[in-house]
Amino acid sequence: MSKLKYRNKLADMPSYDVVERSWNIKVNANESGMNLPPLVEERVMSRLSRVAFNRYPNEDLETLMEAIGRNFGMGVENVLIGNGSSEIIEKIFYCFGGRGRKIVFPQPSFSMYHIYAKAAEAEAVPVDLSGEDYSLDVREYVNIVNDSKASLCVVCNPNNPTGNVLPIEDIEYIAAHTSCAFLVDEAYIEFYGKSAVSLLKKYPNMIVARTFSKAYGLAACRCGYMLASAPITEMIAKSFMPYHMDVLTLVTADTVFQMRDEFVPRIQMTIAERNRMGGQYGSLTGFKVFPSNTNFILVKYDRAEALNEYLVSRGIGVRSFGRARLLENTLRISMGNREENDMVFKAVEAFTKEN
């Protein structure tokens, strides 16, 4: 067999390491436990039935960009839409990456930052979160960004998988004391509420990324967006293919965005469930629960790996981090509906009693 000439270093690229199967209860990917609210679904289906499948998507992209921009007091020139915030983040890393460039981000955080930095041929510079509460020392962070002459620095707020937040003052401190591009990944912001979007006007190097996949239950559609100053969006836009967003996603996301008030009760319910379940897991012997401002909770338990295997054997999928740095013996449990949360908890409790 001939040896194919793949791109240099492609073989060394890590793969996204989540193994999926058909779970009885799936709480491993921070998705919404509920499908679209019926009213929203009805409206989506009605709009989809009128789509011109023979045409490349055109005004649908602009319509959604306008609606999102208007919501934040910005124009279309400040908005870019991607196939999930994954695509947005990957493009940002690509545009500020390249050989000799450094990209700084906290660790542990969203595991894809490492992979996108590598894919962009940039050097990843992870900064350890510290202490029992996974806090970020923003002064140290800023020093690392500036000393390494980074081209891009990133924070995830609230942070996945630790669930904690950086106060807005700390985000502003980073923006004010760095001169490179600064991405704030707000994938879980709806469960916290204190966005950094208001800082964008004052700090033109800042970018905020958001997603429809979590609070708006649209993970299947792959839609996310970024907000930034026009010079930044103009440059990042160059990295997208023509017609990169498909019309089905655009129409669905636009409907969800127009009807976003329909999602408020379920966001509140998820927050209530997170607080309830945090209390329950905290009552189990040997469990440490990290405070969360998201739709998931991170727990630490000496026998986390064995517990994970036990849950897997019962068809319950949580996210185990194996031996990932600073995440030893932790499991991340997304919030499903009340019944699912109770079933997951019962299984966890049974394991702790049996072992």
Ligand SMILES: Cc1ncc(COP(=O)(O)O)c(C=O)c1O
């Ligand atoms: C912090 C963070 N950012 C971005 C994403 C990507 O989400 P999506 O591509 O579905 O918008 C995720 C998904 O889990 C995430 O946890």
